Amino acid sequence: MLLSKSCLYGVRAAMYMATLEQSEYVTIQQISEKLNISFHFLTKILQTLTENNIMVSYRGPKGGVALAKPSKDIRLIEIVDAIDGTHIFSECIFGLPGCGNMTPCPLHGEWEREREKIRRMFSDTTLAMLADKINVFNLRISDTDSAPINAKLLKSLTITHRKRK
Amino acid sequence: MLLSKSCLYGVRAAMYMATLEQSEYVTIQQISEKLNISFHFLTKILQTLTENNIMVSYRGPKGGVALAKPSKDIRLIEIVDAIDGTHIFSECIFGLPGCGNMTPCPLHGEWEREREKIRRMFSDTTLAMLADKINVFNLRISDTDSAPINAKLLKSLTITHRKRK
DNA sequence: AGCATTTCAGACTCTTTTATCTTAAAATAA
DNA sequence: TTATTTTAAGATAAAAGAGTCTGAAATGCT
Helix, strand or coil, X not given: CCCCHHHHHHHHHHHHHHHHCCCCCECHHXXXXXXXXXXXXXXXXXXXXXXXXXXXXECCCCCEEEECCCXXXXXXXXXXXXXXXXXXXXXXXXXXXXCCCCCCCCCHHHHHHXXXXXXXXXXXXXHHHHHHHHHHHCCCCCCCCCCCCCHHHHHHHHHHHHHCC | CXXXXXHHHHHHHHHHHHHHCCCCCECHHHHXXXXXXXXXXXXXXXXXXXXXXXXXXXXXXCXXXXXXXXXXXXXXXXXXXXXXXXXXXXXXXXXXXXCCCCCCCCCHHHHHHHHXXXXXXXXXXXXXXXXXXXXXXXXXXXXXXXXCCCXXXXXHHHHHHHHCC
């Protein structure tokens, strides 16, 4: 698994909040129920995101968490970096410490290119983009509800979105 | 980490054996010392590879393990599939079960493309190719010995190898 | 002020992965 | 046969990841 479970939960929570697109606080309880994630576990994860200024939190009644910035200004890579760390995208594919341009492993160059593409995928994607897709196509974000969609329609969007870059 | 430690160790051991390119058995003891991997742990990993017909083993004096086929006929993907399983390259990036073309997650299309490229990287690479690189450029395969190389020279090889496809 | 609500902080448990240790089994050579 | 070398197999231990629980701190409401 490329991303840890904590990271996946954090991303999914952030996507959910982006789909609401409201300036009010949402309780972690609500998010955990909607996404079918353990409340206490999610609490810990979202704490990390508030520490990293991706979310803001407020205690007490009417409290909860909210995105710290408009969803169009939050990129997936910020969340991944905050929770799983930046090393994912600098690590040797064979786990060799010190693998780099000067002392490369046999697949260093190839993997460097691939992991850079993945990183770009994460940094090219904003929460707003994801939220749009989720709303327009009723895409799945939880592991419980299924959301059968118009696959052909989605494909066309995906390609368009790619070409724009 | 994309690949488990077991998988990394298995790949490194296979690469090492490919650099020797001899038809005789190599003891796991020797491999573990050369690559600085726990002997008993490596033994278990290589057992998996013999079960999957990637290596053959022989007990007793003069025994050890050997590649089951010429190194040019063994592709990296075989080792990865044998140890970490094939699910790596079919998994949803957000870990959502059932994510697919009919019920996709918001990044399904993008990730499907990337993971397919990674899989291709593994299936395009044979042990012989890796062994060649290691021998010619004295590349590192262990975490102990460092092997400073001619970076510019390597880069040219890497690009050539890419263009051939 | 007192109470209910909600995040925060830390300790704790459970599970999986990683690693080690011990003994058995197989093959070889003397 | 017997000693030796080596993989096979299983039990156990350590570390990391995933998840749970409890109490404290902050906030709003009555």
